[in-house]
Amino acid sequence: MEFLFDFLMRFVAQFQSPTLGFLIGGMVIAALGSNLKIPNAIYQFIVFMLLMKMGIKGGIEIREADLNAMLLPAVSAVIIGITIVLIGSFFFSLLPGIKREDGIATAGLFGAVSASTLAAAMVLLEEEAIHFEAWVPALYPFMDIPALILAIVLANIHLKKQNEGKDSKVDVWGIVKESLRGSALSALILGLALGLLTKSDGVLDSFYEPLFSGFLSVLMLVMGMEAYARINELRRVAHLYAVYAFFGPIIHGLMAFGLGYIAHVTVGFSPGGVILLAVIAASSSDISGPPTLRGGIPSANPSTYIGASTSVGTPVAIAVCIPLFIALAQVVFDL
Numbered sequence: 001m002e003f004l005f006d007f008l009m010r011f012v013a014q015f016q017s018p019t020l021g022f023l024i025g026g027m028v029i030a031a032l033g034s035n036l037k038i039p040n041a042i043y044q045f046i047v048f049m050l051l052m053k054m055g056i057k058g059g060i061e062i063r064e065a066d067l068n069a070m071l072l073p074a075v076s077a078v079i080i081g082i083t084i085v086l087i088g089s090f091f092f093s094l095l096p097g098i099k100r101e102d103g104i105a106t107a108g109l110f111g112a113v114s115a116s117t118l119a120a121a122m123v124l125l126e127e128e129a130i131h132f133e134a135w136v137p138a139l140y141p142f143m144d145i146p147a148l149i150l151a152i153v154l155a156n157i158h159l160k161k162q163n164e165g166k167d168s169k170v171d172v173w174g175i176v177k178e179s180l181r182g183s184a185l186s187a188l189i190l191g192l193a194l195g196l197l198t199k200s201d202g203v204l205d206s207f208y209e210p211l212f213s214g215f216l217s218v219l220m221l222v223m224g225m226e227a228y229a230r231i232n233e234l235r236r237v238a239h240l241y242a243v244y245a246f247f248g249p250i251i252h253g254l255m256a257f258g259l260g261y262i263a264h265v266t267v268g269f270s271p272g273g274v275i276l277l278a279v280i281a282a283s284s285s286d287i288s289g290p291p292t293l294r295g296g297i298p299s300a301n302p303s304t305y306i307g308a309s310t311s312v313g314t315p316v317a318i319a320v321c322i323p324l325f326i327a328l329a330q331v332v333f334d335l
Contacts, residue, residue, distance in 0.1 A: 022217045023318060026224020038222050046215045048187050051115055053208035055191020056200050058138030063196050065135045069267045073277060076259040077139045080281045081147035084111035084252050088244070089154055095240055101155045105293050105300035106241065108151020109309050110248050112285030112292075113144040115188075116223060117317050119216050121279040124322060125272050130335065132272025141188055143280055148289060152296035159299065183291065223286060226310055241304055245312035249282035253321045256281030257328065264333075271333040275325045282321040284309040 029036055062070065085107045092103020118137060125132055194200050260274030269277075290306050329335060 022220035023224040023315070026221040026226075027228045028224075030225040030228035036225070038218065038225075043219070043222055044183075046219050047115070048183075049208065049211065049215050050119060050219065051187040052191040053204070053212050054115065054119065054137045054140065055188045055193075056195040056204050056208065058135055058140070059192040059195020059197075060201060060204065061133065061135035061195075062138050062192070065133065069133075069269070070135055070138075072263045072267050073136070073139055073260070073269055073273065074142045076256070076263060076277065077142035077280070078146050080252070080256050080259065080277075081111045081113075081143035081145075082150055083255065084248075084281070085147050085150045085154070088248065089151075091244065098240070099301070100158050101297050101300040102304045104151050104155040104158070105297050106244065106305040106308055108148055108155075108293055108297075109289045109305045110245075110252065110284040110313060111143070111147030111151065112289040113140050113147075113280045114283035114286045114314060114317065115140065116216065116219050116286055117283035117314060117322075118276065118280050119212075120220070120318055121276055121322050123213065123216065124326070125275065128326065130272040130275070130326070130329075132270050132276055136273045136276045138192060139277065140280060141192070144285065144289075148285070148292050148296070151293065155297040155300065223310070223314065228311070241308040242312050245284075245308040246316055249284070249313055249317045249321050250324070253278040253282030253317075253325060257325060261332065271329045271335060274333075275329050278325040279317070279322055282317045282325075284313040284317065286310065286314060 085104075088107025088110055089104045092098050092106065093100060095103070118140060122132075122137070195204075257274060257278040260269060260277040263269035263277075264271065264274055286309065289309075290302065293300065293305065294302060
């Protein structure tokens, strides 16, 4: 009962946070028919800035971190990303009336990671004074890249077998290279490399850090408006997408919380790190995923995977999963 009360109090408190407030604000003004628009070039620049900041900071911390302590959480992130895609693909394959590539693309998007959801969780943990290793954001690509690549490979294998027969071959390495060339993954990997190999502490502290919260608020506003706009798209596809998008983040996050707890017991992974690992597992990609899947699985219907993710998955990840895992961590770790 105490856990439920604590969760409900935290859930209500999240609506007072600037991060969630901008998301809800975007949905409200879109529902009221506002003509407010954020130019796409500005949106792309903001995404680039956030990913670079996260990458640089993660690279710096990897450079200074105990690699033995980081190894198990990184392996856990890879396992989680792959498992989410496999489970989701299997789930959608059992449902009638759903194209296989649409189901695989949806599973891939939910196996990948939302940079904005991760950033929102980091801000909230800092507000709550819950410690986490600064290299935890560097776990992003360990979950994101394998999930997207696996989804694209599975979909292409299915399509080739469907069109050319069971003996057709797929250029897996070509798919991997194309995925890594995507703009979002390129920015994140570039930031990681710069943080790891160069003395970028000064530019991080003087330029990226001061602008981070402001850019994040604009990104959340855009996501709120897009979430409302995507609701109509989601209505045009099977309602089971919405069911998956609601329960999937919670289940995925709980899986990651369990693996994070094992890492906590084994190598001392912090409670805040466990929360963030659960949050990135609960999130669905809003930056790297959609363009990567559009290019890798062009026959998949974007309104299924993007609509499910943006209009249901992301709000659930931010509004439900973040306070849920914070409350769960308070009980498990006695914070």
